[in-house]
Amino acid sequence: MCSGRPRTSEIPDPAAETMERRFDAFVGWRTWTALPHGDEWRLWSATRSTVWPACRPLVATCDRCGDPPGADCDCGVHSRREPGRLRPDLTTGDGTLGWNLLVPVLGRVVHFGRILESDDGWRSERAYPAHLYVVGAPGREDLVEDVVRSLASYLVPVDVLESQDRERAGVRV
Ligand SMILES: [Zn+2]
Numbered sequence: 001m002c003s004g005r006p007r008t009s010e011i012p013d014p015a016a017e018t019m020e021r022r023f024d025a026f027v028g029w030r031t032w033t034a035l036p037h038g039d040e041w042r043l044w045s046a047t048r049s050t051v052w053p054a055c056r057p058l059v060a061t062c063d064r065c066g067d068p069p070g071a072d073c074d075c076g077v078h079s080r081r082e083p084g085r086l087r088p089d090l091t092t093g094d095g096t097l098g099w100n101l102l103v104p105v106l107g108r109v110v111h112f113g114r115i116l117e118s119d120d121g122w123r124s125e126r127a128y129p130a131h132l133y134v135v136g137a138p139g140r141e142d143l144v145e146d147v148v149r150s151l152a153s154y155l156v157p158v159d160v161l162e163s164q165d166r167e168r169a170g171v172r173v
Contacts, residue, residue, distance in 0.1 A: 026110065026111040026112070026115055026122060026124070027079075027108050027109065027110050027111070027130055028079025028080055028081060028108070028109055028111065028121045028122050029079055029080050029081070029082065029083040029106065029107070029108055029109070029121075030078060030079045030080065030106075030107065030109050031104060031105065031106050031107075032044060032045060032052065032104075032105040032106075032107065033045075033102050033103065033104060033105065034102070034103040034104075034105050034134065034147045034150075034151065035102065035103075037051055040150045040153060041103070041146070041147045041150035041151060042054070042150075042151075042153075043105060043129065043132075043151070043154070052129065052154075054153040054154045054155070055153070055154075055155065056128075057112070057113075057126040057127060057128045058077055058126065058127055058128065059113075059125065059126050060075060060076045060077050060124070060125055060126070060127075061075075062075035062076075068114075068123070068124075068125055069114060069115070069116045069123035069124060069125060071116065074123075075123070076116065076123030076124050076125060077109070077111065077123065077124050077125075077126065077127035078121065078122070078123050079109045079111065079121045079122050079127070080120055080121040081120060081121045083106060103134060103135065103140075103143065103144065103147045104134075104135040105132055105133065105134050105135065105147075105151070106132075106133045106135060106161055107129050107130070107131055107132040107133055108129070108130040108131045109127050109128065109129055109130060110127060110128050110129075110130045111124035111126070111127050112124065112125075112126050112127070112128075113125030113126035128154075128156075129154050129156050130156055131156055131157045131158075131159075132151055132154065132156060132157070132158045132159070133158075133159050133160070133161035134147050134148050134151065134158065134159070134160050134161065135160075135161050136160045136161060136162045144160055148160060
């Protein structure tokens with residue numbers, strides 16, 4: 001869990017009425033990989049070696065423009081409008097999960113700070129998970145359960161996404 005008092009005051013409250021419109025607009029979908037980090041599991045960006053901290057926002061960095069999200073850059077924290085449009089980062093070429101010890105996680109993410117919008121989704125300076133779905137797989141129930149328990153550290157809802165739910169949502173992870 002979080003060490004000391006969770007710094008949730010840094011994370012905007014999606015339920016706050018005055019912020020409602022803003023969060024309707026800037027909540028997208030993305031994928032992570034859950035990997036061991038110390039004694040717990042943490043979210044890692046699937047395409048970069050970035051650990052998402054619990055209890056405080058992920059702040060984007062960029063070696064190229066230095067000021068994410070750069071208008072002429074591809075930096076910032078990314079999300080997609082629709083879960084079905086997520087890139088299959090976590091699949092092998094034949095569409096099956098390739099890594100026995102890596103656990104794919106799909107979820108909604110709240111953007112804040114400076115935000116750039118595109119047709120597909122958003123890029124932002126800061127972001128925090130809003131709802132996590134750990135991708136379940138036959139034979140990995142104990143591992144998935146362990147990950148779900150550990151990801152509770154993010155203080156957001158954590159559910160298991162079973163294969164029939166993935167098909168219904170059009171998600172390819
Ligand atoms: Zn940049």
